[in-house]
Amino acid sequence: MGGHVLAVLDGFDEMAKDLYGDALRHLRAFNLPLLLTSRPEALKGVKPSEGLFPGIELTKLTFDDWSTRLGDSAGWASVLGRLNSHSGEPAAERLANVLRTPLMLTMAEAFHASGGDPECLLKPAEFSSQGALEKRLLDAFVPRTYDPILNPSVPKRRRWSAERAGHWLGYLATHLKKQEPDAQKRDADGIGPQDVEWWQLGTNMSLPTRMVVSGALCGLVSGTAVALVHALINAPPLALLSMLLNVLGIGLAFGLMHGFASKIEAGGTFKPSRMQIRVHGESRAVRSRRVRESLLPRVGGGLAGGLIFGIVFGGGVAVYAMLLYCPWPLVAVLFGNWLAVGSLTGLGTGIVLALAAWLETDAKPEESASATDLLRTNRTIVLVQAAAVGLVLGLGYGTAVTHFNGFAFGLAAAVGVGTLTAWGRWVVLVRLWLPLSRRLPWRVNAFLDDARARGVLRQVGAVHQFRHARLRDHLAEAHRQPEQPTEGRSR
Structure with missing residues (x-):
């Protein structure tokens, strides 16, 4: 107006809290x-003396606000007339109370835009x-919100049907509700858990299910890789037996380690972390304490997993040797050899991961600019950790046994260790298992970003939130849960 431009910064509260x-x-x-514009909690610490206007807090909406938003629609004309008549009609008073919040006024617009008749909202029988x-x-x-006709500007690759989008959003909402076993997790306003954290998605599945899924994927990938290497130096039947034993042994080992790490959160196994590869930064005492806290769970988990692998693989080799009528002393030696190999491998894995804690620090979601930023950072760290473990164990095993076996063993260890991290759990559960079980779409990040653009979710630093707790x-x-549609896009 008048040739002037007013800069509007909307959604100040959606940036990372520490910023x-x-x-x-x-x-x-x-x-x-x-x-x-911002939600009040983001500006609680602002004082008038700090150079900013103290602000204006919006109150409940009035009839004039409803008329401005809904008055252009012919369907609302008679309804608005009844609301303005002050007749004391219970149905009209009830609808007026509902429309006093911005959320419900937006819902009323959506109701009419999707084909609803505003007149029916005044029927006391319904x-x-x-x-x-x-x-x-x-x-x-x-x-x-997800009607392609009413939202023509949405790219075709993001035109999910309302049925599927509602199902996936319902899963996210249920995930948050399951994080609230009691009223203690509610804030001062009575609002329960709000943050949709990418590293926590999938945790409402039972722990045994997560152990089976993680172990099965790790066993299939690592066992197949080991078998392919064995196929180069052994006969096909022996390579097939090696694959079967590795799938079982590696799968059971890392499935157990997943459960162990989930039960013992010391060391922050499944929390996003950042690497601090620099001389200056945290003090030596802080880093030493982090290593001590990580030592028991990581070494213990590695040793337990190594024992499981040694028992399964060594038992399989022993059974195969008995089928070939090998003498009992040789069978015992073979079993003991693999038991020792598994134990030493698990111990080495735990020690390497515990020492790697020297370079780690917990990443604070409230300091991250976005979920994608934190996810990419954690992915880089996991790949570095997995490569370090794979290299150390691969060289050690290859030197003690054969070079081919060392390569395969290092690869198996790297994949297994990768699943025991925040990013690894995200890949296994959220990028693979939840889409396979039709709880979330294959392109989870794209769906969350799209839901934010449509106004269903909002972003606060590295986490997403629903726009309103009532929604x-x-x-x-x-x-x-039984109503799980297959993924696809509306046509």
């Missing part, structure tokens, strides 16, 4: 007029309570 202070300091140095009326409006939100709870209630 609030720096951002406000930079804004104070901004001399031009600026309109900043909506005898405010909760029933809110539920009906919330039911229309996802169909409206989250509604999607969780509507979610039905």
